[in-house]
Amino acid sequence: MPEGDAVRQLATTFNDVFAGSICSVSSPQGRFAASAARIDGWRLETVEAHGKHMFMGFVEPNAPCPSAPRQWVHIHLGLYGTWRFTGDPSSENPRHGLLNRLQGEPERPGPSGGHRAQRWSVTGSSEGGVWTPPAPVGQVRLRIVIDDAVADVSGPNRCELISDDERLHALAKLGPDPLVPGARDDTQAMATFVGGVRRRRRAIGELMMDQSVIAGVGNIYRADILFLAGISPMRRGDKISKKRAEDLWRLTCDVMNRGFAAGRLDTMDPEEAPREPIEGDEEASRWYVYHRTGRPCLRCGTPIAEKLMQNRRLFWCPQCQR
DNA sequence: AACTTATGACTAA
DNA sequence: TAGTCCTAAGTTG
Numbered sequence: 001m002p003e004g005d006a007v008r009q010l011a012t013t014f015n016d017v018f019a020g021s022i023c024s025v026s027s028p029q030g031r032f033a034a035s036a037a038r039i040d041g042w043r044l045e046t047v048e049a050h051g052k053h054m055f056m057g058f059v060e061p062n063a064p065c066p067s068a069p070r071q072w073v074h075i076h077l078g079l080y081g082t083w084r085f086t087g088d089p090s091s092e093n094p095r096h097g098l099l100n101r102l103q104g105e106p107e108r109p110g111p112s113g114g115h116r117a118q119r120w121s122v123t124g125s126s127e128g129g130v131w132t133p134p135a136p137v138g139q140v141r142l143r144i145v146i147d148d149a150v151a152d153v154s155g156p157n158r159c160e161l162i163s164d165d166e167r168l169h170a171l172a173k174l175g176p177d178p179l180v181p182g183a184r185d186d187t188q189a190m191a192t193f194v195g196g197v198r199r200r201r202r203a204i205g206e207l208m209m210d211q212s213v214i215a216g217v218g219n220i221y222r223a224d225i226l227f228l229a230g231i232s233p234m235r236r237g238d239k240i241s242k243k244r245a246e247d248l249w250r251l252t253c254d255v256m257n258r259g260f261a262a263g264r265l266d267t268m269d270p271e272e273a274p275r276e277p278i279e280g281d282e283e284a285s286r287w288y289v290y291h292r293t294g295r296p297c298l299r300c301g302t303p304i305a306e307k308l309m310q311n312r313r314l315f316w317c318p319q320c321q322r
Numbered sequence: 323a324a325c326t327t328a329t330g331a332c333t334a335a
Numbered sequence: 336t337a338g339t340c341c342t343a344a345g346t347t348g
Contacts, residue, residue, distance in 0.1 A: 001329040052330075079330045080342055139342060155342040157330060211331085218329045265329065290329090311336080312330085 004216020005259040011049035021146040028136040035161035051215025078157025088131040088148035089122045174215040184253035194245040197237040205233025223290045223315045224267035232321040289315040
C-alpha cells in the first residue's frame with residue numbers, strides 16, 4: 001500500500017541488491033507466467049520509479065549490442081500490492097547493505113539508507129553452498145531470484161512486460177514527481193504542477209491525487225500536505241494563487257522527501273508531536289488529520305472532519321484549512 | 323464463514 | 336457516480 005515515497009524506496013532496494021544480477025524470473029501464481037518466461041535468465045540492469053510506477057529494466061545477458069532494447073516489467077502496486085524480500089543469511093555480498101543491517105550492523109546513512117518499512121526476512125536453506133529461497137507465500141504474481149535474495153510481489157494492480165516505447169508512453173501520462181532528485185528547485189517541474197492546478201476548476205483535494213497533475217501523492221499525503229499548507233481540500237484549483245501553488249509544490253517535495261528518507265510515511269514534525277501517546281488516537285503521533293475523524297486538531301482543537309472525495313476518505317481541519 | 327478495510331486507478335454510463 | 340480489478344488482515348457472528 002504505497003505512495004510515491006515507498007515506491008522510490010523499493011526501486012532503491014532493487015538497485016542496491018538486485019541490479020546487475022542474472023535473475024530467475026517466474027510467476028508462482030501463474031498469471032504472469034508467459035511474460036516471466038520471456039525474461040527468465042536475463043540481467044536486471046536498472047530500476048526506475050516515477051510516482052507510484054516502477055519500471056524494472058531487463059536485458060539479455062548475451063545481447064549482441066550494448067544498446068539492445070530492454071524489456072521492462074512495469075509494476076503498479078495499487079491499493080494493496082506488496083513486495084516481500086528474503087535474503088540468504090550467509091551472504092557476504094557487500095551490495096547487501098540491507099542484509100548487513102538485518103544482521104546487526106548499524107544503520108547506514110545516505111541515499112541508500114532506510115528500508116525500514118519493507119518486509120525483509122533473512123532465511124531459506126543452504127546446502128552445499130547453494131541457497132534455496134523459501135517457498136512463495138500467498139498469491140505471488142512475480143518472483144525474482146538471484147544468488148542470495150528473492151523478491152516476491154503479490155496483489156499488484158498492474159504487472160506487465162512492456163517495451164521502451166510503451167514505458168515512455170506510460171511516463172508521458174504522469175505529472176512531475178516531487179521525489180525526483182532536484183525537484184524542489186526544478187522551476188520547470190514546479191511550473192508544470194502550478195499550471196496543472198491553476199488551470200482547473202476541480203477541487204485541490206482531487207488534483208493532488210490526479211497522477212497527471214503530480215505523480216506519487218496518495219490519500220495520506222494529500223490530506224496531511226493540504227493541512228500543512230492550510231488549504232481547504234474543497235478549494236478550486238483556479239482559486240489558488242500562484243504563490244500558494246508554488247509553496248504547495250515545495251512543501252510537497254519537503255514532506256515526501258522526509259518520508260522517503262525516514263522509510264516511513266509520517267508527516268508529523270517531531271517538534272509538534274504529542275509528548276505522550278494519546279489513548280485511542282495513535283495516529284496523532286504520525287499524522288495531523290489522516291484517520292483522525294472527530295479527534296481534536298493538534299493545532300486548534302477543532303474536530304477533524306471527514307467526507308468521501310472521489311470514493312476515498314478525505315480528512316481535514318475545517319478551521320485551519322481555508 | 324462472512325464482512326470490512328486498505329497508502330489506487332481504470333471503465334462504463 | 337458506480338462497478339471493477341488485484342490480495343490479505345482484521346473484525347464480527
